[in-house]
Every structure is written in structure tokens, then in C-alpha cells.
Amino acid sequence: MATTIKSSIKTINPTTGKEEKVFEVMTSEQINTILDKATTAFKSWKNVSIADRAKIVHKIADTMRERKDELARLATVEMGKLFTESKAEVELSAAIFDYYATNAAELLKDEKLDTPFGEAFISKEPIGLLLSIQPWNFPYYQIVRSAAPNLMAGNTMVLKHASNVPQCAKLMEELFLACGLPKDVYTNLFVPGSELANIVGDDRIKGVALTGSEPAGASVASIAGKNIKKSTLELGGSDAFVVLDDADIDKAIKGAVEGRLWNAGQVCVSPKRLIVLKQVADKFTQGVIEKVKQVKVGDPMDAATQLAPLSSEKAREDVLKQVAKAVEQGAKLVCGGKKLDRDGWFMEPTILTGIKKGMNAYSEEIFGPVFMIYEVADEAEAIALANDTPYGLGGSVFSENKERAVKVARQIETGMVYINHVTGIAPELPFGGAKKSGYGREQAKYGIHEFVNEKLICVTDIDKAY
Numbered sequence: 363m364a365t366t367i368k369s370s371i372k373t374i375n376p377t378t379g380k381e382e383k384v385f386e387v388m389t390s391e392q393i394n395t396i397l398d399k400a401t402t403a404f405k406s407w408k409n410v411s412i413a414d415r416a417k418i419v420h421k422i423a424d425t426m427r428e429r430k431d432e433l434a435r436l437a438t439v440e441m442g443k444l445f446t447e448s449k450a451e452v453e454l455s456a457a458i459f460d461y462y463a464t465n466a467a468e469l470l471k472d473e474k475l476d477t478p479f480g481e482a483f484i485s486k487e488p489i490g491l492l493l494s495i496q497p498w499n500f501p502y503y504q505i506v507r508s509a510a511p512n513l514m515a516g517n518t519m520v521l522k523h524a525s526n527v528p529q530c531a532k533l534m535e536e537l538f539l540a541c542g543l544p545k546d547v548y549t550n551l552f553v554p555g556s557e558l559a560n561i562v563g564d565d566r567i568k569g570v571a572l573t574g575s576e577p578a579g580a581s582v583a584s585i586a587g588k589n590i591k592k593s594t595l596e597l598g599g600s601d602a603f604v605v606l607d608d609a610d611i612d613k614a615i616k617g618a619v620e621g622r623l624w625n626a627g628q629v630c631v632s633p634k635r636l637i638v639l640k641q642v643a644d645k646f647t648q649g650v651i652e653k654v655k656q657v658k659v660g661d662p663m664d665a666a667t668q669l670a671p672l673s674s675e676k677a678r679e680d681v682l683k684q685v686a687k688a689v690e691q692g693a694k695l696v697c698g699g700k701k702l703d704r705d706g707w708f709m710e711p712t713i714l715t716g717i718k719k720g721m722n723a724y725s726e727e728i729f730g731p732v733f734m735i736y737e738v739a740d741e742a743e744a745i746a747l748a749n750d751t752p753y754g755l756g757g758s759v760f761s762e763n764k765e766r767a768v769k770v771a772r773q774i775e776t777g778m779v780y781i782n783h784v785t786g787i788a789p790e791l792p793f794g795g796a797k798k799s800g801y802g803r804e805q806a807k808y809g810i811h812e813f814v815n816e817k818l819i820c821v822t823d824i825d826k827a828y
Contacts, residue, residue, distance in 0.1 A: 370384045370386055379707065385528045397520065409516075415516070418541055419510065420459070420463045435448070440529055442673050472486075479822045482821070486515070492520075492567070493522065494512075495572040498526050498527045508804065517569075528552060570594075571804075576798055593802070596802075597795070599756060600634045600755075601631055607642050612649070614760040622733055623657065628673060639744060694714065695714060712731060725751060
């Protein structure tokens with residue numbers, strides 16, 4: 363590795379626009395030392411019993427709950443989300459740790475295979491040092507959904523977190539150590555994105571888990587593939603929120619508004635495209651407009667606030683440019699579309715209608731509090747529009763007829779579809795996408811099996827062989 367040019371990684375508070383803390387990036391020599399130590403640590407960590415790993419991981423979960431307000435406050439300072447949402451994220455993260463600590467022994471047990479040639483089973487074994495590359499929008503949850511299963515599986519990890527949430531990354535590493543995780547089993551890397559190619563390609567890294575943008579995913583997957591190592595990718599999404607003519611419209615309105623404003627719209631599985639059958643379109647659209655116009659934008663630490671700032675000045679400018687481009691190309695701006703005249707990276711919640719194929723907004727992901735409402739003639743058109751996107755992460759179908767809703771859900775080309783709810787998150791439910799939203803799964807049994815060697819062990823007799 364070439365020596366890294368010294369620069370810095372900063373926390374800029376999205377609510378105030380003020381600099382909070384600065385970290386120097388690591389040199390190549392420091393990175394090399396970390397990778398060496400993590401590789402050495404794997405040799406002992408893989409031999410720690412699952413029961414003993416579980417004790418540590420349960421303690422991590424307990425400690426996160428005990429320090430919930432501290433953790434949540436830091437997340438709000440670094441990336442701007444509502445304090446109530448930050449606390450919910452900490453609770454979710456703790457639940458994921460507990461899930462894997464409780465279930466890892468069962469999920470990793472030998473799997474017996476039926477064969478006429480003696481005995482055979484699959485042994486699920488850790489593969490080594492993993493690189494986790496994570497974004498800023500859920501600074502704890504993004505860490506945990508790769509760390510929890512892989513630490514329980516016996517792998518070691520290094521984390522390259524987003525550069526605007528360095529304090530969250532540092533605090534989690536410190537918390538792990540305080541809870542008894544051996545030193546060098548999990549280590550944070552303060553490195554710029556430009557350093558990732560070298561790290562992904564390093565022979566000591568045995569697998570890579572990335573959540574991020576499509577370009578980042580393509581780059582990392584290419585390097586991992588060139589070096590013949592496993593990768594998982596969770597990339598962007600432009601989730602469809604389909605409202606059928608037999609839906610409970612009040613519930614659909616509530617789900618659309620709360621779901622889209624969650625985390626200021628900065629969620630991969632946010633309901634970005636609201637696709638509504640014409641029979642209920644007027645009622646639904648008017649209800650969404652009324653609710654959006656009443657949204658309280660303000661200090662994320664205030665419990666009454668419903669919409670927090672975006673994560674950075676650039677994030678806000680990017681969203682505002684996308685909205686302006688949509689209007690320029692013929693979309694109707696129903697409300698919002700402007701930044702607020704105050705400190706921080708605030709913007710108005712925004713509603714667009716009249717978006718047509720060929721407009722940028724039709725195919726792009728808008729990562730902010732922007733509602734795009736489409737009216738369609740029938741169920742078939744709703745399904746076609748839902749699938750007319752390069753992405754395939756999550757989606758929703760609202761209908762009071764469960765059989766009909768499930769039938770529609772089966773035809774939507776995504777990794778996840780929720781009925782009468784926005785795409786959600788739970789430790790026992792797999793999370794991941796299709797198409798350009800990536801591949802691989804996190805959480806549930808699928809998450810712990812991504813980075814293990816499923817080794818066949820067969821006991822047979824030479825005289826009874828194939």
C-alpha cells in the first residue's frame with residue numbers, strides 16, 4: 363500500500379452546520395498493522411465457543427440499552443436524525459445482537475445430508491477477516507447488521523464507516539472492547555473512500571459487506587471479484603408504495619407520510635414512489651397533502667419535531683436540484699421544494715405529481731423528504747410501474763384483501779414486499795434486494811450464512827464409494 367496523504371474526517375452537525383470534531387485519517391502503515399492484528403486475532407477468535415461469544419454479544423446488547431440516550435444523542439449530532447428515531451435505532455441494534463447471540467448455535471449447527479454412501483454433513487465455519495463498508499444514515503444499525511452475525515460466526519472484522527459519522531464508529535468499537543470483545547477482533551478504520559480499493563484487494567480480507575451507492579457497490583464488487591472473494595451489496599432503492607382500490611385509505615396515508623419522512627427520507631427502503639389506483643387517488647393524494655403541510659420541521663432533539671435536517675449541505679443541495687429538474691421537465695410541484703432560511707441543512711417536505719417516463723425523477727432515487735405520487739388506471743398498470751425501475755429493494759402493497767395483496771406482491775420485482783406497511787426491519791426477517799439494489803441478505807438465518815464456509819464432511823468406506 364502507498365502511504366496515505368494526511369487529511370481529516372469531520373463531524374459537521376446537520377442541525378447547526380457547525381464543525382463538532384475532527385479525526386486524522388490513518389496512514390497505510392497503521393492500516394497494515396490493523397489488518398495484521400485482525401488476521402492474527404481470527405486464529406484465536408474462531409476457536410472461542412459460540413456460548414462464550416454469545417455472552418459477550420448479549421452484554422453488548424445490554425450495554426447499548428443502558429447507554430441508549432448517549433448513543434442516540436451522538437447519532438443525532440452526527441447525522442441529524444430525530445432523537446426519538448435515534449433511540450429506536452439503538453433498541454433495534456441491541457435486538458439484533460440479542461437475536462444472533464441467542465440463535466447462532468442453532469443457525470450454525472451441522473446440517474445432516476441424506477446419502478446412501480455413509481454419513482455426510484455441512485459444517486459451517488468462519489472464513490476470516492471481513493471488511494464492512496457502511497453508510498451514515500443508520501450509524502449503529504448499519505454496523506450491527508453485519509457485525510452481529512459475523513462476530514457470532516467467528517469471523518473478525520474491520521469497519522470503514524461513512525466519513526461524517528466518525529464518533530459513532532469510534533464509540534461502538536470502544537463499547538465492544540468494554541463488553542469483553544477481544545482486542546483486534548473488531549476495529550474501526552478512519553480512511554477515505556479512495557483507500558478502499560487497496561483494502562478490498564488485500565489478501566488478508568476474505569469477504570466484503572457493503573451498504574451504499576450503486577457506483578460504490580459496482581467498484582467494490584469488481585475489485586472483490588477480481589480477487590476471488592465473496593461480497594454482499596445493499597445499494598439504493600426506489601421503493602413502490604402501491605395503494606389498491608380496496609385499501610384502507612387512512613392507513614395508507616399514515617403509512618406513506620410517516621414512512622417517507624422517516625430519517626428525513628434518507629432511507630433505502632423509504633416509500634419513494636406512491637402508486638395509487640385512480641378510484642382512490644384523489645382521496646389519498648389530498649390526505650397526503652394535508653398531512654405534509656402540517657409537518658413540523660425543526661430541532662431533532664425536540665420531541666414535537668417531525669422532520670429533521672438532511673445529513674449534509676451536499677445532501678440537501680442534491681435533493682433540491684433533483685426537485686428543480688423534475689419541475690423543469692414538466693412535473694407539478696404541489697408543495698415544498700425549498701430550503702429553509704435557518705442554520706443547518708433543513709428543507710421543506712415536498713410533493714411532486716405528473717412525473718412521466720423520461721424525466722430524471724422517474725428513474726432516479728431521491729434521498730430526501732420528497733413524495734412522488736403516481737395515479738394509475740388499474741392493478742396491472744400499478745405492477746408495471748412498480749417494476750419499471752433499475753432498483754429492486756423493498757416495496758409495499760396496501761389492500762384489505764390479503765390474497766389479492768399477496769398476489770400483487772409476488773409480481774413486484776424486489777427483495778422484500780410488506781403488506782399494509784412500509785418496508786420494515788426486524789432481526790428475524792431477511793433484508794436485501796434484487797436488480798441494481800444489490801445481492802446477498804442480512805439478518806435472520808441468511809445473514810449469518812453469507813460469510814461462512816459451508817464445508818461438506820463425508821464419512822464413507824472405500825468399498826462403498828461412488
